[in-house]
Amino acid sequence: MAKSPRTRPRSIVLHVVVIAGAIAMFFPFLWTFITSITPGAGFSIAPQLWPENPSFEAYQTLFTERPFGRVVANSIGLALVTTLAQLFTSATAAYAFSRLPFRGRGVVFAVYLATMMIPLQVLIVPLFAELKAFGLLDTYLGALLPTFASAFGIFLLRQAVNQVPRELDEAAKLDGAGHFRVFTQIIIPNIRPALATLTVFAFMSSWNAFLWPLVVLRSPELQTLPIALAGLQGQYTTAWDVVMAGSIVSILPMLALYIFAQKYIIQGVASSGIK
Amino acid sequence: MVLPTVLTAPAAPPPQRAPLSRKKKRASAGYVLTVLAFLLPSAIPLTLFVLGPMVAAAWISFTEWNLITPMEFIGWENYRSLLADERTGQVFLHTIGYIAGYLPLVYIGGLALALALNQALKGRSFWRGIYFLPVVTSWIAVAIVWRWLLNPNNGVVNLALGWFGIDGPGWWTDPDWAMISIILASSWKDLGFVMVILLAGLQTINPDLYDAAKVDGAGAWNRFFNVTIPMLSPSTFFVIVISLINGFQVFDQVYAMTGGGPGGSTQVVVQQIYDLTFRYGAAGEASALSWLLFIVILAVTVIQIIGQKRWVHYG
Numbered sequence: 001m002a003k004s005p006r007t008r009p010r011s012i013v014l015h016v017v018v019i020a021g022a023i024a025m026f027f028p029f030l031w032t033f034i035t036s037i038t039p040g041a042g043f044s045i046a047p048q049l050w051p052e053n054p055s056f057e058a059y060q061t062l063f064t065e066r067p068f069g070r071v072v073a074n075s076i077g078l079a080l081v082t083t084l085a086q087l088f089t090s091a092t093a094a095y096a097f098s099r100l101p102f103r104g105r106g107v108v109f110a111v112y113l114a115t116m117m118i119p120l121q122v123l124i125v126p127l128f129a130e131l132k133a134f135g136l137l138d139t140y141l142g143a144l145l146p147t148f149a150s151a152f153g154i155f156l157l158r159q160a161v162n163q164v165p166r167e168l169d170e171a172a173k174l175d176g177a178g179h180f181r182v183f184t185q186i187i188i189p190n191i192r193p194a195l196a197t198l199t200v201f202a203f204m205s206s207w208n209a210f211l212w213p214l215v216v217l218r219s220p221e222l223q224t225l226p227i228a229l230a231g232l233q234g235q236y237t238t239a240w241d242v243v244m245a246g247s248i249v250s251i252l253p254m255l256a257l258y259i260f261a262q263k264y265i266i267q268g269v270a271s272s273g274i275k
Numbered sequence: 276m277v278l279p280t281v282l283t284a285p286a287a288p289p290p291q292r293a294p295l296s297r298k299k300k301r302a303s304a305g306y307v308l309t310v311l312a313f314l315l316p317s318a319i320p321l322t323l324f325v326l327g328p329m330v331a332a333a334w335i336s337f338t339e340w341n342l343i344t345p346m347e348f349i350g351w352e353n354y355r356s357l358l359a360d361e362r363t364g365q366v367f368l369h370t371i372g373y374i375a376g377y378l379p380l381v382y383i384g385g386l387a388l389a390l391a392l393n394q395a396l397k398g399r400s401f402w403r404g405i406y407f408l409p410v411v412t413s414w415i416a417v418a419i420v421w422r423w424l425l426n427p428n429n430g431v432v433n434l435a436l437g438w439f440g441i442d443g444p445g446w447w448t449d450p451d452w453a454m455i456s457i458i459l460a461s462s463w464k465d466l467g468f469v470m471v472i473l474l475a476g477l478q479t480i481n482p483d484l485y486d487a488a489k490v491d492g493a494g495a496w497n498r499f500f501n502v503t504i505p506m507l508s509p510s511t512f513f514v515i516v517i518s519l520i521n522g523f524q525v526f527d528q529v530y531a532m533t534g535g536g537p538g539g540s541t542q543v544v545v546q547q548i549y550d551l552t553f554r555y556g557a558a559g560e561a562s563a564l565s566w567l568l569f570i571v572i573l574a575v576t577v578i579q580i581i582g583q584k585r586w587v588h589y590g
Contacts, residue, residue, distance in 0.1 A: 017391050022405045028463070029408065031431055032420050046429040093317035100310050102302065112317070115325045119524050119572065120564040121545045125558045127324065129342065141364045146324040149317040173408035179309050208413035210527045211545075212339035215553070226415040230531050233419055240423050254411045262404055265411070269468060 036245040042238045058245035062232075068249065070221055071228040076253075078213075078224060079206040080139065082147045086202040087195060090153035095183050095192075097154070098161040099169065116151040120211055121251070128215055142216045143224075147206060153198045156268070160194035161187055197268040200261045207254060225250040336563035343558035355561035362565070365539070366547045367571070369454065373543060374522035376458035377465075382514060384462065385469030390503075392470070393477045403474070407467035414464070421460035422447060424534050450540035453533050457541060458500035461528055469485025469514050477503070505588045512587045516579055523572050544568050 031047070037054040038047040097109050101182040127146060128137070136142030168186050177185065188195075210226045217223050223231070229246050236242045258265060287394045302310075336353055338346040357363045388406060392399055409417060425432050425446035433443030447456040484506065504511075526545035529535065535542035544564065551561035555575070 014391055014394055014396065017387065018396065018402050021388055021391075022402055025406050025409060025463070025467070027422050028424055031424065042429065046434060047431075075372075086289065089317040089320065094312045096310060096313035099315060100306075102310050108314075108318075111326070112321065115321055116573070117520070117573070117576070118325060118329055119545075119565070119569055121524060121526070121548050122332050122569050123325065123328040124548070125335055125342075125552055125562050125565070126328035128552075129331070129335075129558075130323075130328060143319065148324075149320040154317060172565075179313075183313075204411055208415075210413070210415055210530075211549075225528075226413050229413075229415050229419060233422070233531065240429075242427075243419060244423060247419055250416045251412050254413075258408065258411045259404075260401070262407075266403070266407070266471055269410075269471045271392060 021183065030245050032182060032244045032251070035240055038241055040239075040241065041244070042240040054184055056242040058239075059249070060247055061242050062249065063176065066228070066232065066235075067221055068228065068246070071223055071225055072141075072249065073221060075207055075224045075250075078143060079203045081144055082206040083146040083199055083202040085144070086150050086153045089149040090157045090198060091191075091195070092183075093149075093154045094157035094161045095159045095179075095187055099182070099187075100168060112151050112154055116155075119144070124215060127212075131216060136219045138222060139216075140222065143213050143222075146212060147209070150202065153202065156201075157191060157194055160191040162249050166188045170239065193264065193267070197264040200257065200264050201268055204254060204256065204265075276364055295432065320402070321421060332562045332565060335559055336566050338559045340558045342552070343556075346559070349559070353560045355565055357542070357560060357567065362547070363541075363567075366385050366542050366544045369541060370523055370525060370543045371455055373458060373461075373525055374519060377461050377522060378453065378518050380462040381465050381469045381518065382511070384466050385473055388466065388470040389473035389477055391414070392474055403467075403471070406470055409464040410467045412464065415531045417460055417464045418457075418528040418531035421456065422461070425456050425459070443503055447533050450538045453537060453541045457525075457532055462533065464528075465518075469518075472514055473507065473510050476507045480506045502581055508587045512579070512583050516576060519579070520572055523568060523575070540554070 023195075034049065034051060035041045035047045036043065036058050037056060038051045039049045039053065039055050039057055079081050082112050093112070097105065123146075131142045131145070134142075136145070154225070164187055169182050172182050172186050207224075208226060209224070210230075213224050214230075217227060220228075220231075225246075229243075229250055232243050232246045335346070337348060337354070339349050340346040392403055396402070424430055427433060427443065427445045427448055430443075430446070432446075436443040438459045444452045447453045455537055480503065484502050485498055488502050488573070493501060524545055525543050527540055529543050529546050530549070535546045545568070548561045548565050548568070551557045551564065
């Protein structure tokens with residue numbers, strides 16, 4: 001092999017760093033899984049890297065003694081509705097900010113962007129009071145409404161709409177298309193990658209959301225995974241196999257989504273950093 | 276120190292703007308309706324659930340309120356008592372302590388990984404994928420998993436330390452180690468995020484700059500400090516701004532790992548806002564504290580944006 005003596009040690013160091021890092025990143029996931037299939041793991045039993053009597057009974061506990069089936073369904077349902085709502089509100093707003101000039105548009109856009117900087121914590125008390133007044137505490141709708149519009153999504157899609165050549169709009173308009181047809185037939189098909197990125201991000205942020213669902217969803221049968229998981233920890237303080245099984249149930253769908261949509265996730269994060 | 280001349284070359288010309296040739300005319304009613312149809316789906320929720328509550332929070336912060344009985348206007352009293360209360364200083368100190376541990380860890384770790392992955396390496400996207408996995412996991416799951424890894428009893432970290440004859444600390448059960456535990460878990464989760472941002476930044480650096488630096492006789496370290504670091508500064512700036520904004524709002528992992536304990540040693544600002552509202556029925560004081568937090572975040576962000584001119588290099 002024609003490797004120069006100077007690059008070989010460097011390449012070895014490089015691989016050691018990358019592989020050691022990868023093990024450090026992946027091991028906690030592996031250990032979580034191993035713990036979840038080690039019955040009684042916790043105070044008296046330490047899990048082994050290769051479990052002696054692996055069993056899925058901790059998962060059974062989750063779905064029989066705890067309402068985890070319902071909890072998973074809640075998380076999926078809320079994430080789907082949030083995602084669809086954000087796609088709709090972001091795409092329409094992006095079209096307005098890119099293609100529909102009106103007086104004060106710059107100011108309105110600046111106000112939209114400013115909402116990204118407002119910490120959720122500032123809003124918690126008044127939001128709680130508002131939804132209480134609407135009678136929406138402890139309802140799915142109450143958990144959903146504040147997530148319907150996202151400044152991040154609007155910003156992301158506006159960038160994408162801006163990149164669609166205006167000649168396409170003009171050509172469609174010559175054929176007699178109005179704004180609604182330009183929007184649905186020209187713009188939407190041309191911003192599919194950005195829509196995919198937003199889909200993944202909206203789903204992920206809803207799936208992982210904690211503070212607002214914690215405040216608004218009090219009944220056990222309405223809870224989402226992160227809330228149920230935090231509660232699990234309080235109930236099964238020493239049964240770590242059950243708690244880790246709950247973690248795996250919450251992590252796995254995101255891992256699947258990630259493997260499936262890695263390209264869009266990385267693109268979304270990377271582009272947010274460049275500009 | 277003299278920078279290679281290429282670094283001071285003029286910036287690229289600004290992107291061309293599409294010429295606007297619209298005639299000034301009064302908008303027709305149909306056009307106004309069209310604009311409203313496209314704008315209202317987002318404007319209504321943002322107004323009702325972000326802007327409105329924002330203003331309401333300011334009002335609530337001047338009242339005494341337990342979420343149930345009618346509000347009572349008390350002027351600046353909440354702010355006065357917050358500033359007089361030594362716990363306020365403590366929760367901000369704990370939050371800043373968290374940031375001070377977390378930020379250097381994720382930045383240096385993320386930079387090392389980004390530099391490694393920026394090399395010619397087999398299976399680059401596979402490795403990047405592994406590093407990024409914790410980013411898509413919820414904070415709650417991460418906190419719970421780390422509570423188990425760092426469990427003083429049968430936790431794998433202390434088991435491993437035991438093999439080397441080291442008696443591991445109590446981690447999140449020990450007031451001296453609890454914040455360190457939270458910092459470790461948080462850094463593990465965000466490392467991949469920082470790495471992706473920095474990797475994207477590294478890939479925009481023009482390779483000619485390195486060649487030019489080599490011609491000028493710059494060694495590897497010299498190139499790193501005089502080409503990589505300055506050219507990466509916009510990405511670094513972004514990471515620091517985002518990390519500080521998120522760092523001041525740290526909550527989920529604290530709630531799930533320690534709940535602010537033991538002995539209040541990890542009580543951060545947002546945990547205090549949550550406790551004031553839902554445990555002590557002091558929603559007015561909680562709103563005042565959340566406004567203080569917002570003002571601090573805003574000030575820190577504005578200072579960074581002003582300060583960036585001194586060190587951020589837009590190529």
